[in-house]
Amino acid sequence: MKTINKRSWIVVVFSAVMLAVLALLGASMCINASDYALNPVNAHLYTRHVLLEAGRVLDRNGKTLAETVDRHRVYPSDLETRKSTLHVVGDPYGYIATGVQTTFRAELSGYSLVRGVPSEDEQKPDLTLTIDARSCVAARQSLGYNNGTVVVYNYKTGELLCETSAPYYDPENIPGDLLTNTDMYEGVFMNRALRGLYVPGSVFKIVTLCAALENIPDVESRTFFCEGERVLSSGTVICTDHHGEQTLKEAFGNSCNCVFSVLAEEIGAQKLVATAERLGLLSEYEIDRGTVLAGSMDLEDPTDAELCWAGIGQNKTMINPTSMMILCGAIAGGGKAVMPYYVKSVKNDLMSWYSARTKRTDELMSPAIAEKLKEYMYNNGTNYYGSFGLPELNICAKTGTAETGDGKQPHAWLVGFCDDPEHPYAFAAVVENAGSGRYYAGNAVAAALMPLL
Numbered sequence: 411m412k413t414i415n416k417r418s419w420i421v422v423v424f425s426a427v428m429l430a431v432l433a434l435l436g437a438s439m440c441i442n443a444s445d446y447a448l449n450p451v452n453a454h455l456y457t458r459h460v461l462l463e464a465g466r467v468l469d470r471n472g473k474t475l476a477e478t479v480d481r482h483r484v485y486p487s488d489l490e491t492r493k494s495t496l497h498v499v500g501d502p503y504g505y506i507a508t509g510v511q512t513t514f515r516a517e518l519s520g521y522s523l524v525r526g527v528p529s530e531d532e533q534k535p536d537l538t539l540t541i542d543a544r545s546c547v548a549a550r551q552s553l554g555y556n557n558g559t560v561v562v563y564n565y566k567t568g569e570l571l572c573e574t575s576a577p578y579y580d581p582e583n584i585p586g587d588l589l590t591n592t593d594m595y596e597g598v599f600m601n602r603a604l605r606g607l608y609v610p611g612s613v614f615k616i617v618t619l620c621a622a623l624e625n626i627p628d629v630e631s632r633t634f635f636c637e638g639e640r641v642l643s644s645g646t647v648i649c650t651d652h653h654g655e656q657t658l659k660e661a662f663g664n665s666c667n668c669v670f671s672v673l674a675e676e677i678g679a680q681k682l683v684a685t686a687e688r689l690g691l692l693s694e695y696e697i698d699r700g701t702v703l704a705g706s707m708d709l710e711d712p713t714d715a716e717l718c719w720a721g722i723g724q725n726k727t728m729i730n731p732t733s734m735m736i737l738c739g740a741i742a743g744g745g746k747a748v749m750p751y752y753v754k755s756v757k758n759d760l761m762s763w764y765s766a767r768t769k770r771t772d773e774l775m776s777p778a779i780a781e782k783l784k785e786y787m788y789n790n791g792t793n794y795y796g797s798f799g800l801p802e803l804n805i806c807a808k809t810g811t812a813e814t815g816d817g818k819q820p821h822a823w824l825v826g827f828c829d830d831p832e833h834p835y836a837f838a839a840v841v842e843n844a845g846s847g848r849y850y851a852g853n854a855v856a857a858a859l860m861p862l863l
């Protein structure tokens with residue numbers, strides 16, 4: 411009897427283990443079904459690992475940016491559009507990890523968990539972007555031979571209207587030296603709008619100004635004096651000019667390093683970093699399945715010079731351009747930002763695979779501080795930057811000319827927004843190793859805005 415019982419138990423335990431393994435296998439099949447179906451070895455969808463059985467990618471005006479014709483993935487006949495939208499559209503090989511042809515490949519192929527992969531003759535869905543290809547072309551052309559990125563979004567709806575990144579290549583005629591010509595193509599697969607981290611230079615003075623307004627009670631009633639440099643115990647802060655006596659607003663317009671180094675010392679390292687963190691500049695997040703990299707500040711036990719340089723956007727601080735654009739969206743929006751997105755929908759005539767949803771950030775700053783920052787940035791746009799030749803847009807902005815410390819020209823930055831209900835656009839541009847932020851990044855933003863007016 412004992413022997414039979416023992417054998418019965420072994421059978422029960424063995425059966426239970428088998429059932430558990432089957433359940434796990436079943437769950438895994440369901441959870442990972444799209445990965446199995448969309449694996450590049452699936453000849454139904456892929457030819458030599460290239461996703462071909464996929465729907466069209468369209469811009470906001472219905473312009474086709476990628477489609478399959480006779481089992482070939484083809485791009486617009488216009489070379490400029492192909493290059494300028496490359497990093498948003500992506501490539502069929504998946505080299506550009508954040509391109510929608512990679513991140514939305516399941517939806518683009520028409521795959522669904524219930525129906526699986528559609529047959530070849532079924533209508534594939536269209537993926538419609540919020541991007542305006544004309545704006546991307548104009549922005550990329552304005553970069554000239556420089557690398558960099560330009561992003562523009564509607565801060566009321568979240569629609570990204572322009573997102574372009576350089577270096578780039580032609581996805582229709584992939585260069586033979588793409589992987590070996592590092593002078594021309596280093597970092598070519600990286601969408602700099604999402605994955606680029608740059609020394610912010612003077613655009614970081616928005617953060618220091620925000621922290622000063624929040625933490626130094628009498629800061630707006632004081633005047634500050636700039637002699638062209640400030641000698642500290644561990645270094646010297648150099649200014650671009652002898653600005654003399656200034657109010658805080660004048661110092662922000664002049665982008666006075668001496669005044670902002672004083673403010674950084676009064677604010678202190680801990681509060682300066684905490685402000686950058688709260689404004690969303692030091693956190694990683696996702697936009698349409700593309701990860702935006704977190705910025706960083708290194709202010710653990712800083713010297714006085716390190717703290718001062720951090721306050722004017724130098725030292726070891728690194729910031730992402732899209733995060734700066736969202737911060738400008740929050741200032742325009744009274745303290746909270748609408749998060750940007752660039753995939754509007756994936757659908758065909760019969761069904762929908764994906765539809766964008768609007769998301770908002772937490773309150774990055776109080777409405778009163780947002781209003782004050784807007785006032786200061788408007789003063790910059792109007793009285794210091796000549797409104798970039800677009801006075802009707804009420805441009806509120808801050809330029810930056812960020813020293814890179816490698817003997818090359820500094821990076822040119824411009825961030826800001828249009829305080830205009832007809833054109834509620836926030837933007838960020840970085841033109842690498844170009845020089846003046848006001849001139850080069852200003853031109854890039856003006857070029858991107860023109861097709862959107």
Ligand SMILES: [Zn+2]
Pocket residue numbers: 636637638649650651652653654664665666667668669
């Ligand atoms: Zn100065």
